[in-house]
Amino acid sequence: MNIAVINSGSSSIKFQLFHMPEKKVLAHILVEKIGEFISDTILEYEDKKLVITSVIKNHHDGLEEIISLLSKHEILEDFSSLSAIGHRVVHGGEEFKTSTLIDASVLEKIEALIPLAPLHNPANLEGILVAMKKAPDVPQIAVFDTAFHSHMPQEAYLYALPYELYEEHKIRRYGFHGTSHAFVLKQTAEILQKKSEELNIITLHLGNGSSACAIEGGVSVDTSMGFTPLEGLIMGSRCGDIDSAIVIHLHRELGMSIDEIDKLLNKKSGLIGICKNNDVRTIIELGDEKSQLAIEMMVRRIKKYIGGYMALLGRVDAIVFTGGIGENSAYIREMVLESLACGIELDYAQNKRNATIISTKISSVKLMVVKTDEEQEIANECLSLLKN
Numbered sequence: 039m040n041i042a043v044i045n046s047g048s049s050s051i052k053f054q055l056f057h058m059p060e061k062k063v064l065a066h067i068l069v070e071k072i073g074e075f076i077s078d079t080i081l082e083y084e085d086k087k088l089v090i091t092s093v094i095k096n097h098h099d100g101l102e103e104i105i106s107l108l109s110k111h112e113i114l115e116d117f118s119s120l121s122a123i124g125h126r127v128v129h130g131g132e133e134f135k136t137s138t139l140i141d142a143s144v145l146e147k148i149e150a151l152i153p154l155a156p157l158h159n160p161a162n163l164e165g166i167l168v169a170m171k172k173a174p175d176v177p178q179i180a181v182f183d184t185a186f187h188s189h190m191p192q193e194a195y196l197y198a199l200p201y202e203l204y205e206e207h208k209i210r211r212y213g214f215h216g217t218s219h220a221f222v223l224k225q226t227a228e229i230l231q232k233k234s235e236e237l238n239i240i241t242l243h244l245g246n247g248s249s250a251c252a253i254e255g256g257v258s259v260d261t262s263m264g265f266t267p268l269e270g271l272i273m274g275s276r277c278g279d280i281d282s283a284i285v286i287h288l289h290r291e292l293g294m295s296i297d298e299i300d301k302l303l304n305k306k307s308g309l310i311g312i313c314k315n316n317d318v319r320t321i322i323e324l325g326d327e328k329s330q331l332a333i334e335m336m337v338r339r340i341k342k343y344i345g346g347y348m349a350l351l352g353r354v355d356a357i358v359f360t361g362g363i364g365e366n367s368a369y370i371r372e373m374v375l376e377s378l379a380c381g382i383e384l385d386y387a388q389n390k391r392n393a394t395i396i397s398t399k400i401s402s403v404k405l406m407v408v409k410t411d412e413e414q415e416i417a418n419e420c421l422s423l424l425k426n
């Protein structure tokens with residue numbers, strides 16, 4: 039069966055077509071700059087790559103372009119022959135603890151969650167509505183970034199703010215990157231030949247956006263992102279954890295507006311804030327004083343989360359690196375892992391090779407590198423929902 043996965047952003051649609059259960063990728067299409075003067079569409083299938091420029095006014099036109107490319111290149115003749123379309127939805131709030139077949143009431147609930155994810159949920163919703171119009175008889179399934187973290191205990195997800203803010207306004211930690219942490223957990227279990235439920239692991243998704251997750255018995259019990267994806271690790275352009283009184287100070291003493299502070303914390307902070315660059319590979323290559331400082335700050339924060347999660351979990355079977363930085367940068371992994379103590383030992387040669395297991399045989403905790411694939415996980419979720 040063929041399953042499509044749609045990740046709809048505010049000005050882009052990422053589309054992937056899978057043949058399941060073989061997990062074969064039949065096509066990968068990226069429509070970028072939707073609504074701009076000229077849009078780019080990149081189609082990859084078999085070993086071909088095509089770049090098309092055209093005018094794509096909105097998401098509807100974007101999906102039209104995708105459907106016509108699939109047919110033109112004989113990848114998928116009939117869009118309504120799909121067995122399911124899986125949609126990435128960033129925020130599922132407290133409502134959605136698992137992936138869900140979309141109906142009118144689910145649409146309403148995703149819409150009601152817009153205040154919690156004003157940048158993401160509207161675009162996700164737009165993608166769903168357009169796909170429902172184009173393929174009304176195909177099951178559409180929502181897979182939420184927050185769902186994997188929805189079983190965190192209350193002491194993990196509550197902020198020490200007046201309890202009414204949680205009760206009345208749902209201000210709490212939700213966690214994000216859940217689809218990636220869930221996928222990496224399953225891969226880790228497969229590699230270690232264990233069941234997910236048997237594993238206590240720490241997953242580190244390190245990309246442009248980064249998050250850490252403490253997984254106990256296969257369940258996320260804590261994660262570094264919170265009410266929004268701003269909290270936690272130091273990221274490409276996001277500050278991660280800061281003293282929240284800084285926000286008050288920026289407003290009160292520096293006269294910055296809330297919108298300016300929002301931009302400062304989300305777009306001008308993190309690595310960019312320290313060394314004017316958010317690309318870790320480039321920062322490492324540059325290696326000047328500010329670049330080194332930015333990397334050291336980022337690494338220190340990761341170490342602090344590992345230490346905290348080790349204390350929470352007690353027994354840790356593996357620390358798993360994923361995401362663009364986690365999968366590719368032996369340098370960052372080495373900085374994070376050296377001198378972690380507690381009998382954790384990095385195999386430097388295996389680490390340099392980006393091997394899957396990068397700890398020595400006598401290490402007390404397995405150190406691993408596992409490639410994430412959120413689209414694959416969404417297709418897997420669709421498949422298991424169709425089966426039930």
Ligand code: ADP
Nearest residue numbers: 244245246247316317318319361362363366367
């Ligand atoms: P996103 O969160 O946007 O999906 P990615 O997971 O693709 O981002 O990660 C992007 C980051 O990974 C960038 O900072 C990039 O420099 C970094 N990266 C990719 N390859 C390497 C590498 N070989 N060494 C260091 N950093 C790398």
